[in-house]
Amino acid sequence: MQLEILTPEHKVFSGDVYGVQLPGVEGSFEILQNHAPMVAALGVGKMKILKDKSNTETYQINGGFVETLNNKTTVLLEGAEAVSY
Template sequence: MNLEILTPESKIFSGEVYGVQLPGISGSFELLEKHAPMVSALKNGKLKILKDKNATASYDIQSGFVEVLNNKVTVLVEGAKEL
């Protein structure tokens, strides 16, 4: 699936990934390929990108939203810093 992480200042990440773990308002959750369409609010916390079964990347994010539609995940956050 395709993942984009955007802040008001810049595009933090864009590319094909295996999955992504996100800090939702009601708790952490994971999105994998062909996930049903959804929109969810995010709180401050750790976002983990699963690039494939072995490689990952992590970001400390500020609050925002995630949208899933047609196997594309768009994460809109106030700020993000790579860990």
């Protein structure tokens, strides 16, 4: 699945991924390959990029929107900060 994550200031991420976990306004959800088309509002929380089944990147986000269509997911965020563990 192709994933692109953008803020007003810069491109946070662009590339092929296994999936992405996002904080929706009514609860967290995950988008994987062949997900049904959708548009959803995002809340404040952690976004996890699943690069493959064992490698991830996590960001603290401040809300935004996500659109997925034809195995391409675009995330538009107000802000994103990398979280390291």
